[in-house]
Amino acid sequence: MNSRKVLVFGATGEIGGRIARDCVRAGHKVIGISRGKNSNEHVELEGVQMICGDKSDESFIRDTVAKLDYDAVINSVPNINDVELCSKYLKKAENVLFCSSTGTFVPLRYFPADENHPWREKTPVNFYQQCVRDARAIELWETEDFPVSILRPTNIIGPGRVPLELWGARDIAFFKKLKSGESISIAPCEHILLQSGYNDDLAGAFVKALDYPDEVRGEIFIISCRKAITLGTYLSTAMQFLNSKSEIRRVSPEELMKIYPEITWTNRLDFLLEHMCFDIGKAELIFGYVPRKTAEEGLADALEWCEKTGLL
Numbered sequence: 001m002n003s004r005k006v007l008v009f010g011a012t013g014e015i016g017g018r019i020a021r022d023c024v025r026a027g028h029k030v031i032g033i034s035r036g037k038n039s040n041e042h043v044e045l046e047g048v049q050m051i052c053g054d055k056s057d058e059s060f061i062r063d064t065v066a067k068l069d070y071d072a073v074i075n076s077v078p079n080i081n082d083v084e085l086c087s088k089y090l091k092k093a094e095n096v097l098f099c100s101s102t103g104t105f106v107p108l109r110y111f112p113a114d115e116n117h118p119w120r121e122k123t124p125v126n127f128y129q130q131c132v133r134d135a136r137a138i139e140l141w142e143t144e145d146f147p148v149s150i151l152r153p154t155n156i157i158g159p160g161r162v163p164l165e166l167w168g169a170r171d172i173a174f175f176k177k178l179k180s181g182e183s184i185s186i187a188p189c190e191h192i193l194l195q196s197g198y199n200d201d202l203a204g205a206f207v208k209a210l211d212y213p214d215e216v217r218g219e220i221f222i223i224s225c226r227k228a229i230t231l232g233t234y235l236s237t238a239m240q241f242l243n244s245k246s247e248i249r250r251v252s253p254e255e256l257m258k259i260y261p262e263i264t265w266t267n268r269l270d271f272l273l274e275h276m277c278f279d280i281g282k283a284e285l286i287f288g289y290v291p292r293k294t295a296e297e298g299l300a301d302a303l304e305w306c307e308k309t310g311l312l
């Protein structure tokens, strides 16, 4: 493995912080960039040289970032503007790794979905802005050799954030009800497939990809744990961890939104009710990605973190 000089945009973020830290552990020289606004708890950034600035500010990218010493760029929270600025000013990078999402692929037309699955068209549930951004990045690779690689994590799980619940968001109230044994209503969703990637595994994928600069360029990779589970298994894992005796009531989505008015259909229940089941074989084959945790282990670790931090 060669030591590389890596810029990490979003290095104080939940995934971005893990990427920056793991790059340091792997022996890379790391410069982290953020605006310094993020007050969330983040991982230890010892060894990361931090620079404060806004990645959407063209003069900051042109006059400060472009003049740094680097050979790889990792952007944990890219947007379409970043694609343009990065391809214009950070041309000396051998690799530019973007964090995207498997939310670009939904609804899935086959299982497990792989990187050949359609994703460019707008659908009622996909993350279309991310599709537009990724399509532009790939176009720049094809026309101008923009050395991009797009890594698409599934739902993220593990210590550091409240896990997804069966109301389609990350509402700690769901898990509080389970813990206290209160009855709880859900839409009939226990047959739906979910695949959750462990945060440290996902961050590790970016670091591994740095070891294969030529192989990953211009490619899209799905990263997650190895196997999808049903939301039923996910719920029983949470109940077991919390020693919950809650009664689970199944109601229609319409009824559910009446019981809990904060639950919405768009961008929430509609997405939860989509199957998520992906093949991570390409990342395994091309850059030796090895996820170490299952979705159930990730959920248990996330709930343990919620308890330790007093959220739960």
Ligand SMILES: NC(=O)c1ccc[n+]([C@@H]2O[C@H](COP(=O)([O-])OP(=O)(O)OC[C@H]3O[C@@H](n4cnc5c(N)ncnc54)[C@H](OP(=O)(O)O)[C@@H]3O)[C@@H](O)[C@H]2O)c1
Pocket: 009, 010, 011, 012, 013, 014, 015, 016, 017, 033, 034, 035, 036, 037, 038, 053, 054, 055, 056, 076, 077, 078, 099, 100, 101, 102, 152, 153, 154, 155, 156, 157
């Ligand atoms: N949540 C999921 O289940 C899921 C699933 C698949 C993919 N993803 C993807 O995973 C990524 C999430 O990364 P994360 O967890 O590390 O995010 P995060 O915790 O929200 O952190 C965002 C980071 O970016 C920095 N940042 C934001 N805007 C900036 C700007 N204009 N200029 C410079 N820095 C800026 C923030 O710091 P400052 O605010 O201080 O600038 C912070 O360091 C996203 O790309 C998301 O699409 C998430």
